[in-house]
Amino acid sequence: MFILGLDEFLTRALNEDIGTGDITTMCCISPAAVSKGAFKAKEAGIICGMEILKRVFALLDATVCVNPIISDGDYVEMGAVIAEISGKSQSILSGERVALNIIQRLSGIATRTHEAVSQISGTKAVIADTRKTTPGLRVLEKYAVKVGGGSNHRFNLSDGILIKDNHIKAAGGIKNAIEAVRRTAPHTLKIEVETETAEQIEEALEARADIIMLDNMTIAEMAAAVERINGRALVEASGNMGEKNLREVAETGVDIISIGALTHTVKSLDISLKFFE
Secondary structure, X not given: OOOOOHHHHHHHHHXXXXXOOOHHHXXXXXXXXXXXXXXXXXXXXXXXXXXXXXXXXXXXXXXXXXXXXXXXXXXXXXOOEEEEEEEEHHHHHHHHHHHHHHHHHHHHHHHHHHHHHHHOOOOOOEEXXXXXXXXXXXXXXXXXXXXXXXXXXXXXXXXXXXXXXXXXXXXXXXXXXXXXHHHHOOOOOXXXXXXXXXXXXXXXXXXXXXXXXXXXXXXXXXXXXXXXXXXXXXXXXXXXXXXXXXXXXXXXXXXEEEOOHHHHOOOXXXXXXXXXX
16 A cells, blocks of 8 residues: 555654653663564454554564554454564554554544445445545545445545535526636536535536535435436435435435545544563
8 A cells, every 4th residue: 555645644643652752661661672462353343554554663663573464444353363563562562552543543434434335235326435534644544435345535625626505605606606617627527516405406407517416405305306317417415424324315316425424423443452471
């Protein structure tokens, strides 16, 4: 897994946690001491971030050996060993928290995404994330969504055109906004429009939007919208989707279900590191 700037990010995280030195470890553990241990899943879920786990310790001490037992995307039961580690005790202890924080969060996102994807199995809909990510962690969190079986929405504001409610108000309507976009933006970018009413859907269709987002609509409203759009644009369901019955949403015929909760309210998967006796 290659991510531009990953080492810089991990170095900042290690500096933040270690500060001027891991004083507890330096005071009670000999620099010559070596340890072996295992990372264990304390609950069932999808694991994500194994390469990052290795990289954290490589940046701290190249002599530390991390041996992954499983791969990103693998489902594990509670108690499963996901990786073994050996090397200087001081190095392992100093990198433990950063490594755990990252793989726990990514595994939590992958697990939550997998659950959502499983709920809509057999339908044509796909589960997608949003830009509601932790600042500085977007690439990693969106990677975790992919590991969990989901799809990625825009990575950033330059990645695609999404005309939302405030854009519509500021531009004077959907038609005005789309016409302005067509005059300015590259033809290679698709145009998505957020809609809240049947009237806005009609306006988006007339302006030839490529993707129509149905924001905070009921199941009945979504089904009616899909029928009205009738394949003339991709249809995305959005708005508190993490609280809805995803199977019912998918069965309305929408193409995409975007869920901000995949990344912004996810529970980290519980993982621990235990040294062997």
